[in-house]
Amino acid sequence: MSESTLPSEKEILELIAASHAAKKMSYSPYSKFRVGAALLTTEGKVFTGCNVENSSYGLCLCAERTAIVKAVSEGVREFRAIAIASDMTDKFCSPCGACRQFIAEFGEDYFIILSKPDFTYVTYTVREILPLAFTPHDLKAERRSSHAV
Amino acid sequence: MSESTLPSEKEILELIAASHAAKKMSYSPYSKFRVGAALLTTEGKVFTGCNVENSSYGLCLCAERTAIVKAVSEGVREFRAIAIASDMTDKFCSPCGACRQFIAEFGEDYFIILSKPDFTYVTYTVREILPLAFTPHDLKAERRSSHAV
Amino acid sequence: MSESTLPSEKEILELIAASHAAKKMSYSPYSKFRVGAALLTTEGKVFTGCNVENSSYGLCLCAERTAIVKAVSEGVREFRAIAIASDMTDKFCSPCGACRQFIAEFGEDYFIILSKPDFTYVTYTVREILPLAFTPHDLKAERRSSHAV
Amino acid sequence: MSESTLPSEKEILELIAASHAAKKMSYSPYSKFRVGAALLTTEGKVFTGCNVENSSYGLCLCAERTAIVKAVSEGVREFRAIAIASDMTDKFCSPCGACRQFIAEFGEDYFIILSKPDFTYVTYTVREILPLAFTPHDLKAERRSSHAV
Ligand SMILES: [Zn+2]
Ligand SMILES: [Zn+2]
Ligand SMILES: [Zn+2]
Ligand SMILES: [Zn+2]
Numbered sequence: 001m002s003e004s005t006l007p008s009e010k011e012i013l014e015l016i017a018a019s020h021a022a023k024k025m026s027y028s029p030y031s032k033f034r035v036g037a038a039l040l041t042t043e044g045k046v047f048t049g050c051n052v053e054n055s056s057y058g059l060c061l062c063a064e065r066t067a068i069v070k071a072v073s074e075g076v077r078e079f080r081a082i083a084i085a086s087d088m089t090d091k092f093c094s095p096c097g098a099c100r101q102f103i104a105e106f107g108e109d110y111f112i113i114l115s116k117p118d119f120t121y122v123t124y125t126v127r128e129i130l131p132l133a134f135t136p137h138d139l140k141a142e143r144r145s146s147h148a149v
Numbered sequence: 150m151s152e153s154t155l156p157s158e159k160e161i162l163e164l165i166a167a168s169h170a171a172k173k174m175s176y177s178p179y180s181k182f183r184v185g186a187a188l189l190t191t192e193g194k195v196f197t198g199c200n201v202e203n204s205s206y207g208l209c210l211c212a213e214r215t216a217i218v219k220a221v222s223e224g225v226r227e228f229r230a231i232a233i234a235s236d237m238t239d240k241f242c243s244p245c246g247a248c249r250q251f252i253a254e255f256g257e258d259y260f261i262i263l264s265k266p267d268f269t270y271v272t273y274t275v276r277e278i279l280p281l282a283f284t285p286h287d288l289k290a291e292r293r294s295s296h297a298v
Numbered sequence: 299m300s301e302s303t304l305p306s307e308k309e310i311l312e313l314i315a316a317s318h319a320a321k322k323m324s325y326s327p328y329s330k331f332r333v334g335a336a337l338l339t340t341e342g343k344v345f346t347g348c349n350v351e352n353s354s355y356g357l358c359l360c361a362e363r364t365a366i367v368k369a370v371s372e373g374v375r376e377f378r379a380i381a382i383a384s385d386m387t388d389k390f391c392s393p394c395g396a397c398r399q400f401i402a403e404f405g406e407d408y409f410i411i412l413s414k415p416d417f418t419y420v421t422y423t424v425r426e427i428l429p430l431a432f433t434p435h436d437l438k439a440e441r442r443s444s445h446a447v
Numbered sequence: 448m449s450e451s452t453l454p455s456e457k458e459i460l461e462l463i464a465a466s467h468a469a470k471k472m473s474y475s476p477y478s479k480f481r482v483g484a485a486l487l488t489t490e491g492k493v494f495t496g497c498n499v500e501n502s503s504y505g506l507c508l509c510a511e512r513t514a515i516v517k518a519v520s521e522g523v524r525e526f527r528a529i530a531i532a533s534d535m536t537d538k539f540c541s542p543c544g545a546c547r548q549f550i551a552e553f554g555e556d557y558f559i560i561l562s563k564p565d566f567t568y569v570t571y572t573v574r575e576i577l578p579l580a581f582t583p584h585d586l587k588a589e590r591r592s593s594h595a596v
Contacts, residue, residue: 022222025223025224027221030288030328030329030355031328031355048222049218052217053355054250054251055283055284055287057356058355058357058359058360058394059250059251059356059394059395059396060356060358061210062356065210066218066219067222068201069201069214069218070215070218070222072176072199073171073215074174075174077176088585093581094579094580094581094585096353096357096548097357097543097546097547097549097551097577097580098354098544098545099354099544101203101205101208101543102544104544105203124579128578129578130577131575131576131578133541133544134541134542134544135204136178138535138540139179139204139480179477179504180437180477204543205543205545206477206505206507207504207505207507208543209504209505210505211503237436240436242436243431243436245399245505246394246395246396246399246400246402246428246431246506247399247505247506250396251395253395273430277429278429278430279395280427282395283395287389287392288329288331320520323519323522325519327583346520347516347520348520350515352548352552353552353581353582353583353585353586357549359508364516364517364520365520367499367513367516367517368513368517368520370472370474370497370499370513371472371495371497371499371513371517372472373472396506399501400506403502432502433502436502437502
């Protein structure tokens with residue numbers, strides 16, 4: 001996969017706005033921690049997501065994964081960037097490790113954009129926040145050397 | 150919540166058709182087990198989902214949860230029925246326990262419709278397939294009697 | 299698999315005691331909802347577990363699954379009963395759907411014992427609380443009829 | 448939390464041996480990808496784990512999390528290192544993002560040891576493989592700035 005190009009400042013700010021708007025749909029009665037995400041596809045479409053919690057905490061789903069499964073369920077699997085928004089004003093909301101893994105399934109070179117409610121932001125590549133990722137290629141490597149039971 | 154009414158035969162067959170169409174978007178390179186879901190809201194809208202897998206198997210997400218988070222992220226949390234479709238011809242594909250829990254977060258009286266590729270189907274209520282559910286009410290009960298640390 | 303026999307009253311009460319003792323190890327800073335579990339193997343050994351939470355709520359693990367993975371990691375996969383304990387005094391703590399699914403992987407005929415802090419209890423079989431379970435057999439059925447991609 | 452000290456070569460090799468032994472307990476009928484883990488506590492005790500899979504793939508649990516919940520359920524929450532073992536001979540098996548998140552809940556300065564079946568290995572700190580982690584501190588930050596619903 002070739003290196004992606006960072007979206008333009010205008011595209012980034014629109015994506016950030018979409019992620020903060022998506023946050024308003026958050027179903028988070030347990031954590032009371034609202035998160036929104038907006039996923040930009042390589043074809044320029046945007047899919048938004050929010051966190052959806054469950055009384056059995058282990059079934060809570062994050063905003064990032066919501067946005068990705070929406071895209072995949074509409075037939076889209078190629079992404080340029082994902083913006084993540086929370087209500088924290090004193091720091092950027094970083095994706096959890098589970099989401100980083102889910103994001104990396106679809107590429108390690110696209111962009112993660114973290115923003116605050118005032119739209120200040122920082123950007124990373126997937127690879128930067130999930131170095132040495134366990135990826136689909138590992139399962140294939142295993143198939144070469146396996147004696148699993 | 151009052152008892153829901155089973156959708157009409159026509160509505161059910163349309164929902165089943167939508168669940169089988171959604172199945173085609175399945176990203177399931179690991180299990181090679183395609184699943185689709187179609188969720189009917191109380192206002193008559195349909196949200197579809199498919200399973201989205203991950204090289205770290207524990208992060209795989211089922212079609213049912215994909216459909217529900219899509220609805221929630223669009224501001225909808227009240228459902229009448231969810232149809233589930235797989236490629237199995239000799240039996241109905243039942244939702245896994247995790248999905249039953251996720252479904253039950255939004256009500257125990259709506260309908261689960263299981264179908265085969267030939268559109269034959271069976272229906273259950275959420276309550277029938279997740280008896281004695283652990284629900285949001287349990288967390289509130291706990292808050293009454295808690296001495297947790 | 300043949301039908302299991304319910305453990306004796308004495309065995310049940312010992313298992314309940316073990317589940318309430320295990321509850322004390324609970325790491326539940328987010329829900330403040332402590333849960334313990336005690337798993338009885340067919341050879342009479344007991345494995346205990348507690349819930350272990352995470353700041354990313356979706357990674358929280360329940361007590362029942364903790365007990366089961368402990369047993370499996372010690373080479374044991376055949377079970378007679380699992381007792382579940384919480385601090386709720388006005389109702390029994392039922393396993394979440396995800397745990398029911400995890401429990402059912404290892405058999406549908408063993409026993410679930412739910413108790414209160416006063417050691418009053420009720421029992422069910424796995425099959426009773428997860429009717430129409432999606433099981434390993436379904437994946438094999440799929441392999442017979444599959445045209446997955 | 449102060450910086451940990453890397454265990455001695457002898458301790459590391461013993462931990463690696465324990466992780467490969469634990470791998471033999473793997474219940475992985477779906478992926479056929481066996482993983483073992485061995486967790487060294489600050490008091491010198493070792494807890495081992497293996498992956499435990501489920502017919503509903505999303506409920507599969509990794510070896511690393513198995514080892515950690517075993518320790519926590521025995522009252523131990525302070526760790527020095529975790530060794531991870533697979534059957535891959537041509538590369539090191541890296542922990543998935545979900546496990547990195549689970550590991551980071553208990554500290555960002557302890558060590559991750561990845562090894563091959565020939566016991567060659569590499570080491571990292573938690574912080575190195577999960578930079579900018581979302582941690583318990585983030586939930587507290589949120590509580591300061593929240594207007595969640
Ligand atoms: Zn996440
Ligand atoms: Zn499911
Ligand atoms: Zn559970
Ligand atoms: Zn993992």
